[in-house]
Amino acid sequence: MREATIIANVKIAVIDEDVIVRDFIVSTLMYSVNRDILTFDNGFDAWVSFEESGFPDMIIADVNLQEIDGLALVSKVKQASPGTVVVLFSDLPENETKVREKGSDAFIAKPFGVNELFNLVQTFVVEQDPAGDPSTPA
Amino acid sequence: MLRLGSRPENMREMELDDIFISRLQLLIIMTKSYLNKYPLGSYRERSILENAELVKVDAVGLAEDIAFFGSDEDFHNGLNFEPVFYQRVKLLAVMAEAFAKGHSLEEHKQEALEKNLNTICETITFSKTISDMQFLKVA
Numbered sequence: 334m335r336e337a338t339i340i341a342n343v344k345i346a347v348i349d350e351d352v353i354v355r356d357f358i359v360s361t362l363m364y365s366v367n368r369d370i371l372t373f374d375n376g377f378d379a380w381v382s383f384e385e386s387g388f389p390d391m392i393i394a395d396v397n398l399q400e401i402d403g404l405a406l407v408s409k410v411k412q413a414s415p416g417t418v419v420v421l422f423s424d425l426p427e428n429e430t431k432v433r434e435k436g437s438d439a440f441i442a443k444p445f446g447v448n449e450l451f452n453l454v455q456t457f458v459v460e461q462d463p464a465g466d467p468s469t470p471a
Numbered sequence: 472m473l474r475l476g477s478r479p480e481n482m483r484e485m486e487l488d489d490i491f492i493s494r495l496q497l498l499i500i501m502t503k504s505y506l507n508k509y510p511l512g513s514y515r516e517r518s519i520l521e522n523a524e525l526v527k528v529d530a531v532g533l534a535e536d537i538a539f540f541g542s543d544e545d546f547h548n549g550l551n552f553e554p555v556f557y558q559r560v561k562l563l564a565v566m567a568e569a570f571a572k573g574h575s576l577e578e579h580k581q582e583a584l585e586k587n588l589n590t591i592c593e594t595i596t597f598s599k600t601i602s603d604m605q606f607l608k609v610a
Contacts, residue, residue, distance in 0.1 A: 337605035357490050360522045361497055367512035367610050426479035433472050442476035444485045446493040447500065449475040451604060456473060459606045 337459045339366050340390060345458075346371040348379045348394035348406075358393060361450040366458060376401030380409060388414035391457055396423040396432065404428075407435040418457045488550055491529045495560060496597055498526050498567055500604075502588055505570050506581065510610035519571035527564035530557040552594065559591055 343366055349355040352374070359370045371389060373379035377400035383389070392410060396403040403421045410417050421432045422441035432440045438457070441449050477483075501519050505511075511519075533550065534557035566584050570576055576584060591597075 337609065339606055339609055351485075353487070353490055354485055356521075356525075357493060357497075360494070360518050360525075363514050364497065364501060364518035364522070365606065367514045369514060422476070424482050424484045426482050429474070429479070437472060439473035439475060442474070442479065442482045444481075444483065444489045445476040446489075447497045452473075452475055454606060455604070 339454075340458055340460055343368055343391070343458055344371065344387075344389035345391045345393070346373065346379060346383075346389045348373045348376060348392065348398060348403075350374045350395070350397075350399060354395075358450060361447055362393075362454065365451060365454045375399040376403065376406045380406065383410070383414075388417045390416075391418040391420065391453075393420045393422070393453070396421050396425070396428045404431055404435050407432070407437050411436050420453060420457075487529075491526070491533070491550070492595065494522055494526050494529070495591070495595065498522055498563060499588060499592060499597060500607075502563065502567055502570075502584065504607050505567075506585060506588075509607050511571070512610035515610065516571045516573075519567055523564040523567040523571065527561050527568075530560040530564065533557055534561075556591070556594055559587055559594075563587055563591060 345362055345366065345368070347355055347358050347362070347370055349358070355372060355374070359372055363370050371382070373382065376394070376398040379392075379394070380401055388410065392406070394403045394406060398406070401409070403423075407419050407421065410419055418438045420439040420441060421428075421437050422443060422445065423429070423432070424443040426442070429440050429442070439453065441453075501522065533552075534554050537554050537557075563584075566576070566580070566587075
């Protein structure tokens with residue numbers, strides 16, 4: 334049976350101005366991947382950080398963000414770093430189509446819980462090791 | 472595009488009760504992983520400590536609300552749990568803090584932890600198994 338491994342030194346960013354929701358996402362992801370998680374409360378600060386320090390492997394963001402919203406962020410990130418996985422979440426059903434059209438890799442409809450976040454990790458962060466070696470990322 | 476979460480007709484903003492239940496489910500998964508001897512790491516330990524503290528504070532607050540408002544019909548505890556449930560959650564959080572700090576739990580304490588965990592899972596009808604989350608075996 335193949336062993337699951339996590340992308341080595343995986344870098345994940347969470348962007349949401351609602352600190353309660355953001356911290357919940359961070360707790361779940363930090364536990365899942367055993368890595369620190371980047372956090373931002375608006376799209377502009379996140380974008381500046383990505384340009385200066387490099388793009389993460391995965392970005393999870395609210396559609397509704399100040400200065401640069403989630404939809405605009407998808408376009409900019411996919412243009413600058415096509416390999417970065419972008420996941421947007423929202424409480425408004427009408428945003429789902431917009432998110433799809435912008436080329437987001439996933440959409441999470443609020444309210445959501447740990448299952449959805451574990452599903453993201455399983456889909457976008459876990460690699461199948463063909464050698465079956467349960468190696469520990471550095 | 473992968474779609475996750477609520478059905479369109481159920482979509483709404485997340486409330487404090489949603490976060491409490493979600494954090495409690497996360498604490499349950501953390502505890503099951505510990506009981507299954509899955510590895511910890513520094514960030515996992517930090518995450519457990521932060522999550523346990525928040526769950527504990529919320530549980531104490533919700534229990535106090537029940538004690539204060541009692542049967543007041545104007546007070547609606549949306550979660551509708553008995554006070555003893557919050558005591559069980561508080562105990563779970565304290566035990567999670569203990570193992571996250573590296574304190575080894577003796578066999579009888581592990582049994583008590585598992586029993587408490589099962590009772591909480593039955594109350595909130597949470598039956599998530601961790602066997603399909605292989606990535607938790609890697610720290």
